[in-house]
Every structure is written in C-alpha cells, then in structure tokens.
Amino acid sequence: MIPELGHLALVLALTLALLQGTLPLWSAVRGDPVGMRLAVSGAVGQFVMVTLAFGALTWAYVASDFSVANVATNSHSAKPLIYKISGVWGNHEGSLLLWVWILAIFGAAVAALGANLPLPFKARVLAVQGLIGAGFLAFVLFTSNPFLRLDPAPLDGNGLNPILQDPGLAMHPPMLYLGYVGLSTAFSFAMAALIEGQVDAAWARWLRPWVLVAWAALTFGIALGSWWAYYTLGWGGWWFWDPVENASFMPWLAATALLHSAVVVEKRDTLKAWTILLAILSFALSLLGTFLVRSGVLTSVHAFASDPTRGVFILALLVVAIGGAFAMFAWRAPMLRPGGSFAPISRESGLLLNNVLLATAVGTVLLGTLYPLFLDTVGGPKISVGPPYFDATFVPLMVPLLLAMPVGSLLAWKRGDLPGVLQRLRLAFLAALLAVGLALLLLGWQLLGAALGFGLALWLVLGALVDLAERIALFRVTPRQSLRRLRGLPRSALGVALAHAGVGLLVLGVTGATALREERIAALAVGEATALGSLQVRLVEVHQEQGPNYVATVGEFQAERNGEEVHRIRSEKRFFPVEGMPTTKPGILTSPWADHYYVLGDQAADGRWAVRLYREPLVVWIWWGAAVTGLGGLVSLSDRRLRVGAPSRARRRLPAGEGMAA
Amino acid sequence: MRLRKKQRLYLVLGSLILLGGAAALVLTALEQNVAFFVTPSQVAAREVPEARNFRIGGLVVAGSIEHAADGVVRFRLTDTQQEVPVQYAGVLPDLFREGQGIVAQGELEPDGTFRAIEVLAKHDESYMPKEVVDSLKDAGVWQHDGSGVPSQ
Numbered sequence: 001m002i003p004e005l006g007h008l009a010l011v012l013a014l015t016l017a018l019l020q021g022t023l024p025l026w027s028a029v030r031g032d033p034v035g036m037r038l039a040v041s042g043a044v045g046q047f048v049m050v051t052l053a054f055g056a057l058t059w060a061y062v063a064s065d066f067s068v069a070n071v072a073t074n075s076h077s078a079k080p081l082i083y084k085i086s087g088v089w090g091n092h093e094g095s096l097l098l099w100v101w102i103l104a105i106f107g108a109a110v111a112a113l114g115a116n117l118p119l120p121f122k123a124r125v126l127a128v129q130g131l132i133g134a135g136f137l138a139f140v141l142f143t144s145n146p147f148l149r150l151d152p153a154p155l156d157g158n159g160l161n162p163i164l165q166d167p168g169l170a171m172h173p174p175m176l177y178l179g180y181v182g183l184s185t186a187f188s189f190a191m192a193a194l195i196e197g198q199v200d201a202a203w204a205r206w207l208r209p210w211v212l213v214a215w216a217a218l219t220f221g222i223a224l225g226s227w228w229a230y231y232t233l234g235w236g237g238w239w240f241w242d243p244v245e246n247a248s249f250m251p252w253l254a255a256t257a258l259l260h261s262a263v264v265v266e267k268r269d270t271l272k273a274w275t276i277l278l279a280i281l282s283f284a285l286s287l288l289g290t291f292l293v294r295s296g297v298l299t300s301v302h303a304f305a306s307d308p309t310r311g312v313f314i315l316a317l318l319v320v321a322i323g324g325a326f327a328m329f330a331w332r333a334p335m336l337r338p339g340g341s342f343a344p345i346s347r348e349s350g351l352l353l354n355n356v357l358l359a360t361a362v363g364t365v366l367l368g369t370l371y372p373l374f375l376d377t378v379g380g381p382k383i384s385v386g387p388p389y390f391d392a393t394f395v396p397l398m399v400p401l402l403l404a405m406p407v408g409s410l411l412a413w414k415r416g417d418l419p420g421v422l423q424r425l426r427l428a429f430l431a432a433l434l435a436v437g438l439a440l441l442l443l444g445w446q447l448l449g450a451a452l453g454f455g456l457a458l459w460l461v462l463g464a465l466v467d468l469a470e471r472i473a474l475f476r477v478t479p480r481q482s483l484r485r486l487r488g489l490p491r492s493a494l495g496v497a498l499a500h501a502g503v504g505l506l507v508l509g510v511t512g513a514t515a516l517r518e519e520r521i522a523a524l525a526v527g528e529a530t531a532l533g534s535l536q537v538r539l540v541e542v543h544q545e546q547g548p549n550y551v552a553t554v555g556e557f558q559a560e561r562n563g564e565e566v567h568r569i570r571s572e573k574r575f576f577p578v579e580g581m582p583t584t585k586p587g588i589l590t591s592p593w594a595d596h597y598y599v600l601g602d603q604a605a606d607g608r609w610a611v612r613l614y615r616e617p618l619v620v621w622i623w624w625g626a627a628v629t630g631l632g633g634l635v636s637l638s639d640r641r642l643r644v645g646a647p648s649r650a651r652r653r654l655p656a657g658e659g660m661a662a
Numbered sequence: 663m664r665l666r667k668k669q670r671l672y673l674v675l676g677s678l679i680l681l682g683g684a685a686a687l688v689l690t691a692l693e694q695n696v697a698f699f700v701t702p703s704q705v706a707a708r709e710v711p712e713a714r715n716f717r718i719g720g721l722v723v724a725g726s727i728e729h730a731a732d733g734v735v736r737f738r739l740t741d742t743q744q745e746v747p748v749q750y751a752g753v754l755p756d757l758f759r760e761g762q763g764i765v766a767q768g769e770l771e772p773d774g775t776f777r778a779i780e781v782l783a784k785h786d787e788s789y790m791p792k793e794v795v796d797s798l799k800d801a802g803v804w805q806h807d808g809s810g811v812p813s814q
Contacts, residue, residue, distance in 0.1 A: 381699070
C-alpha cells in the first residue's frame, strides 16, 4: 500500500509542478497577485508530495519490502540499516528520486526564504523551478518508476553493490546532488531576470546565497567522492579524470566562476550578461553531468543501468532546457544595460581573469570528456582520453589563475594599484621563494616541479593571510584594535580568506601526493619484507575473518626502520557472498605528513601474496584543503548582508566592509 | 565611451590570446595522449598504433591466468576470434577473473605480448565494458561476411 501512495504522491507532484511552471508566468505578465502566489503554494505542495514519495521508498527499503522491484534488485534483508537507507539512492531510480526531492527542497526553500523577493520575480523564479521539476518528475514516472511491484515477490533481495556499502559513499550522492541541483536556483534566477530584462546589484545579492550553498555542497560532494575513491579502490589515487568525475567537476568550475562574477555584478553593476550566461552554463553542465552519468553512455561505476529510452529522455530534457535558456539569452541579453567601466588593473579585471581562465578550463575538460563520445557516435575510431591530456591542459590554466589569486583579491575596485599590492605581498612572495629554495635543497633539482608546487601552496596560504591582515590593519594599529576589526569583519571576507587558503592546502596535498609518491609492487610470502622508501615493510600474517555480511582475508603489515617497528597496518580483501563480489579494503595509516597505504592482492600459485605498497606524502591535505574551501563558502553564507532575505531592491546598498582593504 | 571601447579591446585581445593558448594546449595534448582502442583481432593482424600506448579489451581466457613469483601476472585476452597474451605487474582489480570482460592499457612488445600498465575491470559483475561488447560485435560481423578485420 505504501509504495502505491508514494507513486500517487509523485503523480500529484507532477501535476503541481506543471501548474507551478505555467500559471504564475502568465499571472506575472497580467500582474495578478493571486496567480503569482500560486507559485509559492505549488512549490511547497510539490515539496510535500515528493517528500512523501521519497519517504515511501525509504520505508520500503527499511522494511525490506521485496515486492517492490527496486528494493528487490538493490537491497537485502541482512544489510546494516544505514546501507538499507543509503541503498535508496544507490541505484538509478532511487537516485533520480533523490534528485527530484532535492530540487523540490530548493523550490520550497526559495518560496519560504525569499520573502523579500518582489512577487512577480519570485513567481517567475518558482515557475522556472517548477518546469525543471515537471521535466524530471515526468522522467522518473515514465522511465524510471521506483515503485514498480514484483509478483511473486522474491524471498530476499540481490543486495547492494558492496563497494557502495560505505559510510563515505552514503553521504557522497546527497552532497553532490545538493550541489548539482542547487545550481538549478541559479538557472531559475537567471531565467527570471532575462524574462524581466533586468539584472542589477540586488539581483546578484539574491542569487549569491543560493550559489554559495550549491557551490559549497558541490565542493564537499566532490571531495567526498575523491576520498572514497582513494580509500576503496585500492590504487591510492584520488583523482582519475574519469568522465564521471569530470561531469561533477565542470559544474563546480563554472559555479566557481559564477560566484566570482556575481560579486562584480553586486558591487559594480557590470558583467551582467556574462554572469547570466555563467548561471545558465553552470546548471547546463549539471544537467549534462546527470545525462552522462545516468544515460549509460559512459561506462563507470555510476552507470547503474543503460536503458536507451532513459538516455533519450534525459537528452531531450537537456536540449529543451539548455536550448531554451540559450535562445532566451540570445533574445534578452542585449537588452541588459551595461554597467560601469573599469581599468585593466582592477578587482574587476582580476575577477574577469579568474572567470576567463575557469571558463577555458571548463572548455578543455568538456572537450576531453566528450571527444571520445563524439568520435564514437560519428563512427570514428574508439579512443580514450586519459589523465595525461587533462594534466597537460588543466594545470597550465590553473597555474596563472592561482598565481594571480592573492594579487587579485587585494586589488581595489575600478582602478587598482598593482605596485602597492605587490608591495604588500612581498613578504609572502619572499617566503614562497624561500620555500622553493628549501624544497630544492632537500629534494634536488629533478623535483623542481614539486618545489614550485610547494612554493605556490605557501604563496596561496600566505596570500589569504595577508588579505585578512590587511583588512584588520594588523601591525598598523594596536593588536586590540585589530582584534576588534577582526570581529567586525564581514563574514564574507573571512569566507574568502578561508576558501583561498583551502586552495593553497589543496595544492600542497596535490603536489606532495603526485611528485613525492612512492610505490612498491611485490610478491611477498608471509614473513617476507620489501623496501618502501626508507621503510622495510613485512607481511606478518594472513588470516580469515568473518564480517557482518562478508568474509575477509586479512593481511597484517609491519613497517620497520633500522630494525625498529614504526607501524602496523591491516589490509583486507572482503568477499560478499550475497552479491558474489569481492572488494579491497586497503590498510591506510594517515598522518599530516604522509599516508601509508598497503593493499593485499591475490595469492599466487607458489603461495606468495601480491601486495601494493604506497607512501603518499601530504595526501590528506587534498581533502582537508577542499573541506576548508567549502567551509569558506559556508562562512561566507552566514554573512549578514548575504543572508537570504536581507537585501531588497528599494533599499540603498549598505556601505561595503570591503572598502577597508581596497 | 572611449574608456569602454578600450576596455573591450583589452578584453577581446586577452581572451583571444588565452583561447589561442588553450587551443594549442588542447591540440598538442590530444595529439600525444589519446589512447586508441583495439580488439585482439586487430592486434593479431598488427593493426595497432605504432610507438604509443593503446587500449585493448576482451574476455579473460579461462585457465590462462598465471601468477608468477615476481608479482607479474600473465593471461590471455580474446574477442572469441583471436587471443593476445598480456602481462601485467601489479595488483589486479577485484573483479578480474576468468571470462570477465576487461580493458587494459599499455603497449605491444615486439614478441606480440601486450605489456599492460593498467588493467580495468568495472565494479559490477554483470557489467561488460562497452568497448568489449562492441569489439565482440565486431568480431561477430567479421565471422559472418568474412570481409576481414574491421578497420579502425
């Protein structure tokens, strides 16, 4: 009964979404407030209905109702409760329901929190949101219904892919979707602005909190995914430039650009058309990501099922949404009044440089991701574009961006004083140079790239600190005054410093884990040892253990230096009888300096075990850096001026706190 | 107004330089780093890209897996028409087993052995890499009309 109620709720949600997507648009033109308010009720109603549907599916999973086909295919009664729940989105139908649910949450949030938005604008935003919802609800109902029944019901389910039975992965999809789908608000705000033909500072301030939420969630989601890949796949890698990773990374790059260009619209009332374009592009890339991942055109762990009708349906959604948006843009964007001008050396130019580089990076990643698909579709040779392509194109674009980052955030609006800014950054620059020199001394010239990477990381972290120090006038006024200034500092300024410092930490981690990584592949008998850098790693013993729903082969490793034990690590190979699948559970010892990562492989005919041993210096900073960056977004979100609902179009802009640093 | 024009000029020039640079980067990177996908039949006919890495996909031949004492694994890959010996030094993915469709990247030794630097088996037992499916389909066509190895 409950699954049928869930199905019914979805049908009602579709009806509401259609209503929400059409009537308010018409009412906004006629100026009819009753019809416009319908958008609010529609968004809330849609949220309630999709929540019911999602709850119904979750109930079916928790209660192990195997008469529901989706549950029977993807769950098992012997699974721990957390994986029964995360199993809801560990499959195609359920993950789309999650997608739609989060979309409904964002719609309801705009309806509830956007009390300050002018009613016609709000009605239009919600109408666009409703149209997106209608498209995806139709997709779920017509091609991917999670509530289909099985008759007769099987006694037990097939289980969840064991590699997905992991706490990190339970969190990864909701986070990522929060980001992907959150960008739909940026899209709706952009479309509503295009319909009204008006983009101004107030619009940018309304947009900003939504982009920040989405961006921060996307940052966390990507970091979680990368971390998960690191500790489960057993290769010690953290980024593979896999098309599916790229699919989530491109919207992130575009959203990062959007976040920065929206600041220009807010402060200087310029770059409007470009910002609108970025808002459209960010969500378009999210949709593209959904298409790539869910349609089965790509082969990956994320491609749960490849059913051609689904692919065609998403492609149609993609074409309608993106095509419609670009047509709208081409029609309305020329009407946008250009704003203030700025000198080539100014904060605006810095942000523009950021935007151009990020957009170009999106382009190169997009090309590398789609080119093989394109060639295959037109009947060309089958190729794959591997990590070297992305390293060779992405890194050269990021280096100037990162080098310029501390400079850009210190430049004044409109006309900046480059020598003055460089003067203020000279200590940071000298420290970075010193770090390069020191690294060269320790590592040698053949690791010049690594030394430069460390220098860049320090430059970014110190640059962020200098930015902060300048704002609170550190050492120029008394410490107590500085402290007071720090307390009075707008949260957004703090957020920027955190986010930028986080990027520095990320660069530190990437450099260490890429350039200084040590790897050893060997076949060891029990008791035998092999060298990993300065360590002797011994396979002490191998035995069997019984887990809750798996059997594990456990390998105990012991590392010695000069005959003294340094650490012990256990690594497992697990076999899940229900699913009939093995997984690797690498033994990882994490420290801020280096991770030791040991993997037990297969047993050879002579009884030796294949082992893979890695030492990954500083790798943990990759995820800490990303977390700090995401946290910067959240801190910025808590800024009083940016809080949802703070600004209104009629009020004059508050005197900006940014004036201090500028 | 003059300022705005000048500004626009800078913008256009800057973007052009950047785009040109990016295009150059992309083209050289693509030129050097694209890995072609080849079937065992094509390897047997020596229709492989010269002096570069490529990918090969097929089914692991039953009974062909040997774990040598030095940690090197040897096995054969087939598209049901031709077999190619593969050797790989490393830990195989969890789902590597007999009859499983896998993709390997590496290069061809002069003796006809494919030396893999990477072996991919996806994390789903019912899953077959798309390239392998296509290569098996290609092999089927080859069997029927006998028109030779599908050209790449």
